[in-house]
Amino acid sequence: MEHNKDILVRGTAWGGKIRVFAARTTELVGELQRRHGTMPTATAALGRTATAGAIMGAMLKGEEKLTIQVKGEGPIGQIVVDANAHGEVRGYADHPHVHLASNDKGKLDVAGAVGRSGYIHISKDLGLKEPYRGSVPIISGELAEDFTYYFAVSEQTPSAVGLGVLVDTDGSVIHAGGFIVQILPGLTDEELTKLEQAVGMIPPVTALLDQGETPEGVLKWIVGDDLVIHDTLPLAFACKCSxxxxxxxxxxxxxxxxxxxxxxxxxxxxxxxxxxxxxxxxxxxxxxxxxxxxxxxxx
The missing domain is CATH 3.90.1280.10 (HSP33 redox switch-like)
Known part of the structure; x- marks a missing residue:
């Protein structure tokens, strides 16, 4: 596995009681940044959403696909991302030139750009007559917490979501990636506590990628060595227009x-x-x- 290619790994951990996904999306987010000319804060917001889309796409099968719409009241307007089960992702933001001053933690102010209220709508085309639709209110605007909330409320799957985009001073994307860890039946209270502590302690995904960690390595930060990787999926920007x-x-x-x-x-x-x-x-x-x-x- 090349260290710098966009890839998603998926597997299970702790005897099959946890389902895990992690992705490097640096090239994908870089492609979105170049095509849309996004400014750094917009790059981070679109990039986090695209990363969540790539991972959620990997939860689908066959020709299934999904669309994420993040509709906050912030200046970026609507963010739309399409993804499918083949690792193909595309997306845009209504106002790609949004750039705000850093937040009080010295980080890109994604919540300021997205807005701290509004909705996330997710529509899945599962090959049925009607698509599956789920919506949740935006609770933070930082997006990882919002997708965590979506899984808990809309899919009744307790999950931990980490998403990150590191942008250079010239606006180019240095690193992007994320993880989703989902709890399956059978997890004990002690294991749940251990998992929550590990998720709470993990450095930002982009910091781990910066240290040379692979997506698999990112997952080991959370679940330790008891990790079984089932398969990997190359990720890429792809648009169906012609x-x-x-x-x-x-x-x-x-x-x-x-x-x-x-x-x-x-x-x-x-x-x-x-x-x-x-x-x-x-x-x-x-x-x-x-x-x-x-x-x-x-x-």
């Missing part, structure tokens, strides 16, 4: 709206929220799409 999809979207606007665009501008530019890719269409291309948008005569 020229074809954008064309379909334009056709779906309908004849009158497309005619209006051609008359007003003679061209169209569509920017993907998730990856900031720009798709440009000139008058000729738009007229072709307009033909497709016109109702077809019944044969």
């Amino acid at each position: 020229s074809d999809r954008v064309e379909q979207t334009l056709v779906s606007l309908g004849e009158s709206e497309l005619t209006q665009i051609i008359e007003d501008n003679g061209k169209a530019e569509v920017v993907c929220h998730f990856c900031n890719e720009t798709y440009s269409f000139d008058r000729t291309q738009l007229e072709k799409l307009l033909d497709q948008a016109k109702p077809k005569p019944i044969q």
Whole structure:
């Protein structure tokens, strides 16, 4: 396993009484930072959410996928992250250029950017007719505590969540990663106390990654050596947008709206929220799409 590649490990510990996940997401968060030009506080907020998304995606199976929406009342607006079971993640923040003064601990003020009230909505497409939806109020805005609360309330799974993004003075991402530890039936009170103490004592994830720890090493800080890694999953930024999809979207606007665009501008530019890719269409291309948008005569 290369030391600097984005990877997620998952396993169990303490005789199968704890389920554990840990991820390094440095490249992924760096890619989001570059594509959206996020300022440091926004980088940390989007990066923490994307890291949580990557780990939660790994809890899914097959073609299942999920969307996280963090809707706080802070200046960053809404943060949206999509993730799936294949380690593919994408995301954006409404206002990527938010940067606040450090908080009283000298850290990036993520709660100030996200807001200390609002909601986290999580929607999972599990291949059923209706997606599963869960929502919880934001309780801190620092995000790790908020996702911990989400698991306890919405999924009835007591969990500990750690998320971190370390940003350089020039705004680039030095380290990013996180862990989620979930309690399964059978854990004794003594073991629970021991786990709570270990989670309370662990240094920040980014500090551990900075010391050269692997995601597996991060988990050992919490559960010790009684750790069984079941598998690893490479993580990567991936967006599903394409020229074809954008064309379909334009056709779906309908004849009158497309005619209006051609008359007003003679061209169209569509920017993907998730990856900031720009798709440009000139008058000729738009007229072709307009033909497709016109109702077809019944044969």
